[in-house]
Amino acid sequence: MAGQVNWEEQRVCVAGIGITGVSVATTLLGLGARVTAVDGGAGARLQDRADALEAAGAVVRLGDAQTLPQDSTLVVTSPGWRPDSPLFAAAADRGVPVWGDVELAWRLRGPDAAEWLAVTGTNGKTTTVRMLASILEAAGLRTAAVGNVGTPILDAVTSREPYDVLAVELSSYQLHWAPSVRAHSAVVLNVAADHLDWHGSMDAYAADKGRAYEGNRVACVYNTADPATERLVRGADVVEGCRAVGFTLGSPGLSELGVVEGILVDRAFVENRRTHAQELAEVTDLAWPTGDEVVDGGVPGPAPAPHNVANALAAAALARAYGVPATAVRDGLRAFRPEAHRIAVVGTVGGVTYVDDSKATNPHAAAASLAAFDQVVWIAGGLAKGADFHDLVRRARPRLRGAVLIGADRHLVRDALTQHAPDVPVVDLDQTDTGAMAAAVHAATRLAQPGDTVLLAPACASMDMFVNYGERGDAFAAAVADLR
Template identity: 55%
Template sequence: MSTAVRELPVEQRPWPGLDVSGLRILVTGFGVSGYAVADQTMQRGAQVLVVDGSDTPELRERAQILEVLGVEVRLGAEHTLALPTDRVPDLVVTSPGWRPDQPLLAAAAEAGIPVWSEIELARRMQAPDGPAWLGVTGTNGKTTTVTMLESILLNAGERAVACGNVGLPVIEAALDPEGFDVLAIELSSFQLHWTQHLACEAAAVLNVSDDHLDWHGGAAAYAAAKGRIYEGAEIACIYTVADATTRSLVEEADVAEGARAVGLSLASPGLSELGVVDGLLVDRAFLAERRTAAAELATLEDLSHLGAHGAGPHVILDALAAAALARAHGVSARAVRDGLRAYRMGAHRAQHVATLDGVGYVDDTKATNPAAAAASLRAAERIVWIAGGDTKGADLDELVHAARDRLVGVVLLGRDASPFTTALARHAPEVPVRRIDPGDTDDVAGRSRLMEDAVRAARSLAADGDVVLLAPAAASIDQFRDYAERGDLFAAAVTRLPGEGA
């Protein structure tokens, strides 16, 4: 790199192929993405300092690995309250969990120091001939869509990987020495807030419902962060026809010349849409004769393994989104079908655990907010719902009102069940409710007992053909280590039930 370029501020250095050598980079947050940023930039000649408010044995061990290579790591809350006094960074690369009003980040903004996400840095550092980006965001369904997309791309013979908010950090995938053909990238609103230049080949916003409003400062700012995924899109901006917010985000996006809006629908698709006709997933967007014809991509039967009673509506929409992104990339209809047939749902995402005596058991512990739970509840006709936890003040009225005709019983977890009992009394007073005694959940034995009681209570309410659904509509932190433990204990409790499997 020439001396003239080296002297330019980082935001003025040419990219793609950004050269970070000599840059003083401050990485805030030492999670998976923070470690990857420090590792990748240090290898390319940057002077890297990492700070994190936690000081745990795991982080210290991780720090020792990088410190041997010349990265400095400072652990403890005192290092996160202000910019370091012994060096002025050229660039701050922040963890997606850090809020914009965090003191160190606010100080960087006031000092005119650019604050980027790992995603922004990866986009700038990636070589001009690097992999294509296919981006996915939304309040719910991101991981399912991205992993479905990965399955489709791999079946098409592409060297592809799911990355971002799931799997590999984007900076590792973008700079992989062997080189990927295409990245299927899951992006959260936090990551998008700190990202200015995405230029995805195609991008999708699956849905937008209130979430993380305290972090963003309101619903409009949250939606705007999601909409950033469309900026610079080259071929297609994919949205959900039934979600007016996603349509408006497309309409407001600054995209590349020629990029098209492509809608997703569970009904017969209009022009430039993907939808469902007579049990077929069809494409009227990515074929030359789309005004008069549609391409068959897959059948609902190809997705039947993705639910106790077949794929639910939200899973079908996720499949359509994955198909649209793949088709924008040039993937054949046959590869879409093969990829969807081969796909298996990840753990804790509408995962069919077992069928015993005709009753299906589904683990959707990842449904930690009302919108996610609502989607899960639409996937079966008769449901015994295991719900509850820390609702963080969310309004449950709309959720319960919409689901009431499907509920044959409700089993409530959580230290405070009143948000659920109040909504159920108001909108579904005839549905039987079993409240599980919170008891002592300080250890695994207590948490296991709690879930076993919940599963047995749910079984007592269920009949042949029903589905027992763990879709809590709430966070797990009041009683469980995390949502994954909640799901694992559910699956373990199901395996201990008596009954004949299907």
């Protein structure tokens, strides 16, 4: 806690001056620490941030992210910095601890601090944590979605108006640098290969995800369809009495949440759970209206994708672990609205539905998206980040009407299609400029038939062609609008 550190005696090196780094530096300056912020980047936007931090009292060093300031007593890193960075090697050699922003936030909590309900996983984190925040709000609690999404976690922890409970999204990067965090309850939604270039191995990646369970007091929530999440629960060092609680798309067993005849039910946080269950919500409560631009008239809220039903169960489990009543689960899920670029219907033209899931930036996310539709013309490709697409294509083959490939690593997707779906028509667009999206939408339209879905679920990162996945999704929606 803050009282254990005399911050005026600390010389803190802040690694990175993105959104997280600025929040860290500002917080530390407010505590009286001397701050030197380092960043290897350059450019006008970064210089503006540097100027603002220097005006607040920090020393900022741009263009050199490898040299540790000589008098440093602590390093606080932004999430994306690789653990093999020379800066961290220098810190280890000199015995200087390295924390992430989440670790700093945890240590700054006061004696009456809000509880943390933690959410991590390869995919679905943001949707689940926002569902959780919506449920907690419906219960009348002061809360916020924080961490890897929404409000910077340091801002929430140091807020003058205290929170009751926080819905905390934690990436594997953040968990790697947060050894002290001990949440009230946590969920690992799923574990699939991602960011292995950063973590070094699948085992290391999974181990960092599993840190979310360390020290849990009430519930470790896991996905019964993903055995890796249950293994992480079994290996976690938790407080005595903490329970393992599963969620499933099927009928729930003892100490599980699941689905029975279209109803989300709880057999974990009820009395006499051996013989009783509590209804929480209907699956149809998750059919949120899209509110997006529609070409051929109105589009009702789409039937919820299976993975979003799973996300809702995970959010409900954490809320129930905190003691939220069933009515608040229902009301919170009804009030929730997904963020953009997450299975968002952007229009219908000629009986074909166009869906933007640009956030599906790895094969695991794309597989969940493809599984939500019966017949799909798939737009895929981008930066593969070392991913393998063979299992994805093998499973998706029965649903594919066709595929349109874009981006720098599209050949990897094409190779998987050639091997596992040779009869699926493929359009390979030899373009990597942003205008390729319009060509991709027109090519997909030619392949689609009435009743089909044209699905942007790239299974790849976007930075070869776009600033981020949001810009990629916006380009897709604009191309669909132009079909008129």
